[in-house]
Amino acid sequence: MPVARPESSGARVIAHVDMDCFYVQVEQRKQPHLRGQPTAVVQYNSWKGGGLIAVGYEARKDGVKRSMRGDEAKKACPQIQLVQVPVARGKADLSTYRNAGSEVVSILARKGRCERASIDEVYLDLTDAAEAMLAEAPPESSERIDEEALKSHVLGLNEDGSNLKETVREWLQRSEADHRDKLLACGAFIVADLRMQVLKETEFTCSAGIAHNKMLAKLASGMNKPAQQTVVPFASVEGLLEHLPVKKMKQLGGKLGSSLQIDLGVNTVGELLQFSEDKLQERYGVNTGTWLWNIARGISGEEVEGRLLPKSHGSGKTFPGPQALKTIASVEHWLNELCEELSERLQSDLDVNKRIAHTLTLHATAFKSSDSESHRNFPSKSCPLRYGPTKIKEDTLNLFQAGLREYIGSSGICTHGSRYRGWGITSLSVSASKIVAVPSGTCSIMRYFHGQDQSCCSSEQVKDRFPEAAPSSPSGTESYSGSHPTEPPIKFHEEARIGGAMPIVDENEINTEVCMREDTCAALQPVDGQDPSCSSQGAHHEFIQETSALSSSVRAVVLPGTQCCTELNQNELHMESQAEETGTKYLWRGTRPREQKRKLVKDKGSSSILRLFQNFNNSSSQKREHATITDETQASSSLNFQSMGTFSELNEAEVPKENLLGMPTLGQQDELRRDAWDYKIDEIDPTVFNELPPQIQQELRAWLRPQKRANLPKRGAKLYLNETSEELQLAQTRSLGLRFPD
């Protein structure tokens, strides 16, 4: 449901840049002989020629449309060149397009705030750049102006739509123009320039809209395609919207738009104007109501987010009709394929962008042909994400089985042998979300744990990735190469690099990477000897939930016989204490009453430091954990650390979010509002702190230092997005000028 955002006071310059039939362009660049030919990109050639997912403009002339089959396209346009989407692991692999999209983003992000809206679209906030241009080199004063800018379409300028270059030049350079129009004119120049850079550096053409908000910019970018740009002056907004079908507006292309037509009899945006805000709220709720009232007037306060990287990664596949999966084995096979792709992409995101995903989610769709009246959906399930293909597969399969159990419900055993009866799986997808940036400058913290945790990486991998940190040298306190021995700058890897396309891997930084490769000895063992495949449904479900929850919690701390572990274990009680205070629920409660009765020593600080560490070791071994539990002394520690883990899950965003300036990076602002202010150095128990290796102490100090800065929003200050003061956002953005290095 769309939600209204208040509009900023001053006029903004927002651009929406949309690649023209992007996948086709990517293929044409790869195979230049396809240029100029009618081309479409198709996936799964086998059935009816496959489905078209992108159609070039030459083919569109012949009436070829997206969502046609390859066969139909051939019929409409016999000369059409059908290019297949690359296939990997038996499924469509979109990575070449993702990478190509990243190329484009890296160019467009050079000017102003940039939001990657999809694989082939970005929004830009060019307000500052336009204001600057207006102050320094206003279009009216320049003798020669760019050819590309002159090709702009300016809505309302020529009634008949014929855009004479002379009229456009006149409009762009009008000295008596409204300030807003002048800003848009500057925007047009900037965008024209950016589009030329994109063409030059990537060989891709794109179209763009330039307006005062995202909604209008988006609307405009589609009005003159391909390879053109359209400006929406303030004065032409009313006329533009008046006769525009509501369905053309973003967010109104689906059910909401249909409801406007059917329930309100509103077919154009202009017709929406008759309805009062109250009326719309009454019908669609406060949020959607005011949103509708606003868009009818061309008002949309949505900010350009300043995010160059995706917020989640997913891999999925459908198994339509006869292909529906009917055996556990086939489901497992496909889940494994999907997980491998996902894992690869996660690893790449970590390597290139230094980001870690925290949540793993499984989606599936299923049908129950025979019985069962209510067509319930297969429930999606999620759990903490552990890195490494084997772990991801393991966890995913568990999620699936948990979902399956719920889906089938109590309608009896539906497996006959290994074959399902009366139902099948028609789609599967795994995704990773809650991705946060790993702070750099914390190498030794990571190395510390990796040195300790033989189970985290195979020794092969340890040597591979940390050549100087052999397993026999576990302390990890020696200084690491490539960083400063004193006062390492605490700084998040920003989104200056955008994933995949240009993997800028600094060799010097290789040591700073978190080692999140596979644990070779990890194997899921059922708790209490239950066999997941034959346990009762309820119990199995619990098992799934429990192991899922616990899987994230063991982490580095259940490592026997090391200094680290010893030190940390000494504080186990504090952990539980803290968690108890917070009212965290543990899944093992009730099943393990013994641990609950433990007398607790109150110590507020130690937990935060541990929680903090916990975020940096995503590897654990269920087996090890299980084994440890059987040992009396270790059991308490392991369970207490589990509690830490579960606690931490509820505080997902606890990695400090500040950079050196104590300011948030743009993409982190909302997390920051919530959680980043939790860490206070005084809160940490000095005895715990002092036990840590010196370098870690140092890093932690540096890490936590920004907390001391005054004048920053406090947790609980209620800075909701739509209430955030412009000034604050602006100030934050400005002080982060470094965020968009040219």
Place this chain on the structure above:
DNA sequence: ACGGGTTATACA
């Protein structure tokens, strides 16, 4: 029971 595979967001 086929436009497929991804991403994002709001809401309960």
Place this chain on the structure above:
DNA sequence: TTGTATAAC
């Protein structure tokens, strides 16, 4: 918070 629904390309 997790899970669901809607929308977009």
